[in-house]
Amino acid sequence: MSSILKIASWNINSVRARIDIVEKFLTEESPDILCLQETKVIDGDFPEGVFRRLGYNHLVLCGQRMHHGVAILSRIPIREDRRHDWQDNGEARHVGVQLDCGIRLENVYVPAGGDIPDRELNPKFGQKLDYIERMTRWSEKCDQPTLLVGDFNVAPLECDVWSHKQLLNVVSHTPIEVESLDRLQQSNEWVDLGRQFHPAPGRLYTWWSYRAQDWAKSDRGRRLDHMWATPDVAKLAIRHDVHEPCRGWVRPSDHVPLVTEFAI
Template sequence: MPTLKLASWNINSVRARLPIVGQLIEAEAPDIICLQETKVRDSQFPHADFEEAGYVHRYLHGQPMHHGVAILSKVPLQEERRYDWQDNGEARHIGVRLPNGVLLENVYIPAGGDVPDREENPKFGQKLDFYERMIRWSEALDVPTIMMGDFNIAPLECDVWSHKQLLGVVSHTPLECETMERLRASNDWVDIGREFVAAPERLYTWWSYRAKDWRKSDRGRRLDHVWVSPELKSQVKAHRVLEDARSWDRPSDHIPLITELEL
């Protein structure tokens, strides 16, 4: 049975980090790449580079300087969709249908600012509202679906370097974690990361640029995720994070996730 290899990566500007996207392609040769935070207009996307690399099918939802998502594929895809879960026109989602009929949703959920209070910090409220819109969408799903991207929440105690110290920090507050769990429960989503690296084993996908030596301090968080509908669980054959990519030249603060599933 054929296997499809998917990569998901918050690249933090696809044009600025095109060389390390090429490094990922050379090392892993994914069939489909889901990028978040591309930070480029669709018209200015580096089409020629991906065309040359074999990604002849490209689905883009971009914006200049901020946000932006893209799905780049070697295999034909169908039914491009763009959901405005932010409810303000920000480019934070692009979806397609795989050759076997499964939906693939690439999402970049807002970070939510620095203060975990919607009155003091409207960005935090926007993040929670984004999740609420996704919950309503998820509850109505009746098609097998893969959802991947930057969810900007590290839900488990072992998904952060210090649960105690981060309880009041946006991305690991109890309210965010409870909201994310309601999204997961809304469709019985399977958290593939923790299927392959069981809690409480260490598993991070993001390290701040502020650390002089990110590996030595290792103050990581698991902000990037791959979820699948329960009926797809048995088809997922491999999943891993490419932690060494955090040390590549001019790195993103996120690392790629690689998932392989049978069609």
């Protein structure tokens, strides 16, 4: 008899500033594991108490003061804490663990890449492309059942943004970024669980800018957050949801959580 494994991923944009909505989400959705990106806190200041009170007693933290930061919080045992420096500068942008069911879980926060989509004019854009390239080299050698989750900061499909035409030259949807992400996906036949359960060209966004006066009315969203699985893990997936209402909660992140359920 199989059991259900429920895994969530969320760019929280400061876990301390938004701990109330994290607690609300965990109470309502009760995932077994929560992967956070952009925690913006050093490990010693991470608000562990809230998570432990809710039963998340297995914590793997990879923090950084004021910037970046990733974390995996779990109700079930996790082990083999592993970190890759795909940014090649020590930034806290990845943490990975092993689950007892045999699945590797990799939590990643890809750099945003600045505002100008030109490597020469904007070094941050080059760093983003190099980051994805290093992930691709890793992916080519990845031979375990693996779930790769997080904020990839790329909306790959035309239907992953509110206007393909208007965003073609906007960082996160430029052809060079899309091509880089596609090479990563093809390097290990990763299955995009979002589009497996919500096929293109259906609307599917995970991020809305804070700049919009009414994010829901304007609905200028992008699908920047993803859950990819190796084919053996993808076969176990039975449900994938994007929790869009979280964008309307008090003091929200500009991203919303993704949740996938697996029959293990």
